[in-house]
Amino acid sequence: MKFTKMQGLGNDYVYVNCMEQMVEDAAETARRVSDRHFGIGSDGLILICPSDKADFEMRMYNADGSRGEMCGNGIRCVGKYVYDYGLTDKTSLSVETLGGIKHLFLEVEDGKVSLVKVDMGPAILEPEKIPVTAEGSRVVDEPLQVDGKTFRMTCVSMGNPHAVIYVDDVQGMDLEKTGPSFENHERFPNRINTEFAHVLDRNTVEMRVWERGSGETLACGTGACAVAVASILNGYTEDQVTVRLLGGDLKIEWDREANKVYMTGPAEVVFDGEIRL
Incomplete structure (x- = not known):
């Protein structure tokens, strides 16, 4: 499995481009790659997938294999990945998550994303x-x-x-x-x-x-x-x-x-x- 390790403020995940390859058992894969002694070492696994609702879908798994709804640091890295690795030339993106569709605004310097602003949607208080x-x-x-x-x-x-x-x-x-x-x-x-x-x-x-x-x-x-x-x-x-x-x-x-x-x-x-x- 090809992967990219990325981090946002030290919150690190293993990213897989699922536009090009499949991950059969994401929960078990998350547990294995996250292990900091016997794996790659990360806080979890994030799959970048096609979406029929947005530009991309982010599927996020915690280190214990459980599925997470959203990850703010993780989604910024998704924005950087899809631009830097040539999956899009847009600097405004929509990303589908279990927590809803999020909108990203990319700041680019010398052809690479340096900062990402994310419209995280509403604060839910009920x-x-x-x-x-x-x-x-x-x-x-x-x-x-x-x-x-x-x-x-x-x-x-x-x-x-x-x-x-x-x-x-x-x-x-x-x-x-x-x-x-x-x-x-x-x-x-x-x-x-x-x-x-x-x-x-x-x-x-x-x-x-x-x-x-x-x-x-x-x-x-x-x-x-x-x-x-x-x-x-x-x-x-x-x-x-x-x-x-x-x-x-x-x-x-x-x-x-x-x-x-x-x-x-x-x-x-x-x-x-x-x-x-």
Whole structure:
């Protein structure tokens, strides 16, 4: 299987051009290639496929083989791949995902994509659509009991579910210990991606993320969008937010009137290769 390893702020995936080759068992392939000791090493597998609804389809699998609805860092890399590898000459693209059709705007320098802005679509706030077990029309600054402690959460779906937890010390948290307790909490029927966030100022928030099915990753694009939306809803920030992740910064803007979230950030090719499965 020919592949390209790519990363967006350290959130790395193995990409396969399914316009030219097929992947028979994507879930098992994702588990094998993601292994950082016996495989290629990645946070998951992303297949770039033809689509009858958009320019391309992105099929995303987590490191444990589970299917993911959307990946913000992953879709930026899809935009770079299809342009840099000659699958399109467009700088405005539509990409089909399980989380809906997303629109990408590519910034090109010297014939290569340098930055990708993604229209991530609406911030979904209704509990049943996220999903999260809750009363009322939104889950904003609600208490959540985890491992005998009370946390405050704000829940957002960006095509996949997120719970944003505000803490005083992001870097001091033991996510390997606490992350699974949030991910598998009974209030989240489909499990949850959890962002631990700390507001630095009116335009800047730092975060770490425990991703459903993958564990802690260096960055999560949909998670950064969820953190920005949650911070705005709680009155902590303005409508344009720089989100600082372990792998770097993302620029997030929420147009509340249109309910559209825009994410801008880099995408990089790590290497091309071939693996026998």
